[in-house]
Amino acid sequence: MLGLIVPQLAMLFTGSNIISLGWVDSAIVILYFIFVLGIGFYLMKFTKTGEDFFMAGRSMTMWIAGLSFVAANLGSLELMGWAAASYQYGILATHWYWIGAVPAMLFLGLIMMPFYYISKTHSVPGYLKLRFGDGASMVSAVSFGFMTVLMSGINMYSMAIVMKVVLGWDIHFSIWVSSITVMLYVVLGGLLSAILNEVLQFMLIWLGALLIPILGMIEAGGWEKMVDRIHQNFPQGDYTHLWSTLGSFQDNPMGIHWTGIVFGLGFCISFAYWTTDFLVVQRVLTAKDLRAAKMAPIIGASFKMFVPLIVILPGLLGLAVIPGLVGETEAIATGGHSYNEVLPLMMARYLGPGLLGLGITALIAGFMSGMAGNVSAFATVWTYDIYRPIHRMFAKTDGTDAHFVKIGRWTTIIGVFVSIGTAYLVQQFASIMDYVQALFSFFVAPLFGTVILGMLWKRATKAGGYYGLLAGTVSSIGMWLWVKMDPTALKIIALSPYAKDMAENMYRALWSWSICVAVTVIVSLMTKAKPDSELDGLVRSCTVLPSEGHLPFYQRPVFFASIVFAVFLALNIIFW
Template sequence: MTLLAQTDLRLDTTFVDYVFVAFYFLLVLGIGVMARRSISSSLDFLLSGRALPAWVTGIAFISANLGAIELIGMTANGAQYGVPTVHYYWIGAIPAMVFLGIVMMPFYYGSKARSVPEFLRKRFNTTTQRVNALTFALASVLIAGVNLFALGLVMEALLGWSLQVAIPIAALVVLSYTFLGGLSAAIYNEVLQFFVILALLIPLTVAGLARVGGWAGLQEKITAVGGAEQLSSWPGTSLTEIANPFLSVLGIVFGLGFVLSFGYWTTNFAEVQRALSAKSMSAARRTPIIGAFPKALIPIVIVIPGMVAGVLVPQLTTLKTGGQSDVTYNNALSLLMGEVLPNGVLGVALAGLLAAFMAGMAANVSSLNTVFTYDIWQDWIRPGRDDRYYLQVGRAVTVIGCLLAIGTAFLAGSYQNLMDYIQALFSFFNAPLFAIFILGLFWKRMTGHAGWTGLISGTIAAVTVDVLVRSGVLALSSQAGSFVGASAAFVVGIVVAVIVSMVTAPKPDAELVGLVWALTSKEDRSHSTTGEDAGWYRSPALLGGLVLLLTVGLYLVVP
């Protein structure tokens, strides 16, 4: 299963390019070896001993998101849909990241929960914890497969290997440093990878725009090839493929901006885990907000290169005009790299691409081993063992997770656009979780039984919509189907949770202190800081307000 013939896909690399890539691999593995020295307990391996500063966790927070989903998926979306892709960032990420830092992290961090499923046990019951732990484990393996598939594509482009060879070898590299150093190795590598990724994206954007005559030249070429609607962010009909402008905006604002966005950023443990590893409450609250600043600006160097690829690469231009091609939009990034980057710079760019995919996969594997070790193995299957035993379980799950990701990588390769696949997964797993989470946070009457029934019913609703879309019963595109599926999951999850809550008994108020809004004091929610965390410039509310203003300003600049 190769997306392109090797003669078309192979990049024109030289010895200098291989030197850059080899040096990067050695550096990554070296970080893993160094991080191993600080591992003495399962908490060190799975949560970095909760000792990391905010700037480290903040960069790691956004770097963990800069995986295959971001680079391959968003450049593919840029090539296919154009400017409306920015909605995934500005309405589909920033508000939820600010909400996580200001509103939800005091509950996550203050409860001393080691994972999202463990927080659900404290708020609801063990059944809700186990349902979420199992679905999260499945989602982690599937999403790790997306990153691994994309990493295999890069190695195929670099070395000419088939995906059947490239994917297992790529998995071995990620396994090596994650197995050695646990979450600390993953996080410190993510900080390094963030800057290496920028070393790919910035030159690629500049070189791509130079080739098409700048922004004005790009607009002219897109108008000629893909349609003027791809140059305007609203109403975004090219993205949603919903012809009615009002319904298209509704799908973006509610389906993407509220359900999918808040569902992903506020409950996805692969992201929340980075904040939980921070050294203090203040650092934990600032983690997602620090990450929101680069997240707001990243579209400039991801979406624009995708748009350039759509008009500069002949195979993609053929796709945009409705013709047949031997490539898919997933190849936009690697094809553009080969088209505009010279040797030497190409080696740095390839290292950046490898960095992105390893960051994404490592984030999913490190969160998987935490949830499986604590929420499934320790709390459910083998409780009461010594800490050393659970440290070994965490390492074993790291190996198993990487092996399973090899299988799911080939599943991801069956999709023409990885964003279609990933948005479907988010609608299945994240949207119903957000529904029961947000209801349980603000409604103390919600019961434990309502938690797990809401989760399951919401997931069933999203899967049902996906099946109806794929079978042609619902005349929606995959993108629109994901928005509708997420909305259905959220609504059904809320309705079922409310109904079940009305016929079952809630927990006593005394058991919900610090877990629901109404029973948590303002002081505990705000957590004023002293010492090294003091200072107005470290205020989560101030930083959150600034990044929201930045986002509004960007929307005013973009048509």
């Protein structure tokens, strides 16, 4: 998403802003910065041990852990990017919030979280170390650490470009002020500060963005009239149905088939991201007990399901009330507005004094929660999964808790500066953004194959886990290179020559996951498995999970998950 929008926005920038902030709006933004920094300074005295700094003391309630789980996923362009995507693709963009998130989050809560939590691991690579040994863990830790800090830089540059286009802010100002703020509150208060700020930011994102769909629906005259206006404005396409146009690649603006959405997005990419990306899983690991850890992703799923209200609906309303937005190339040629600017245009359309500042605060809060998620997860993985084994190897001691907290703080500072460096690198070489995002996609789908087999199949072995992860990752890179060098390969990888980039990503993820699983199974069957006694707390069939029998049915996580899943099904049927 970022790769599509940001370079084009940069090209579009001609010096005229979409929005000008008044003193009231500026006061709102400044007050926000004072509060997030104040939280960091305040929490410093509560962050003494490694458990405090890296795991927030494992004391978060299910609500705090659940909301930060969703907030950490938000990036600088979450609001702008998906509003633009919904203007371009219509309601199809909602799939990334519903089938692309909800089932995986419920699966994490009910099936996978007990093993992450009971094993008392600090991270996803930490779980892999317990289950498959150092090889798979190190591959996962190095790739995660490297890609996380690069992605953080890309997000930073994206945010700076957005602020320049929307408000006319200097790129250097945006990059340094926002990143130093995030660095300060994470260095001071560790994960505790990051998580509590994420909850604050999540509230501000909602309250800053919710007025746009409310006022938009009033102007459009309600849902039915909005749909009528979209059909009048765009009679050539169907922008308001989720599933009915997915029978063929050519029938929908995204160029995708329902199999790609269900198996590629709904199963592979979604499960890979939401269940194994440590950036989000770390938030749930901070829960105060197992029930809170299981409930947090379920609470997160219920909020995620309604994010389209503030992200997708503004794009659809844009199709109804400002129909003239075009693609970037045409916008640059004609001097008009692009659909990538639909959200700031809607802000300028509806939001008066103060409200505009609140809307801009929502955009900044989205960026900062995403960046804090990146740097705090990076600090944990670097300190515990990369630095500690190396320290142990050379120093021949385990190291003190205070030493690792110090390393965590320095890692946070270094991670932020590497991110800033990446942001400037991307400014010079915009194509880096596409490559880094492609690289990121290479690792997640195979990692899910390795983790899920590790948790559910006791026969999976150390060699199977390592070679399966390696084969899945290498095959993903191979397929990407194949299509780059020979575009006709698209009809083999994505099953159709008409498939667009998003469709290609989904099918590539599906193939690489399948290869990872196949190699893991074959190699495992040829090698010796660990005895059951060594897999207690790591594998489902070897672990006795704490019973929830003492809880009434309405307090059990599975009950809440069933309600969320029923609402998810109903929404898909309503908007079929």
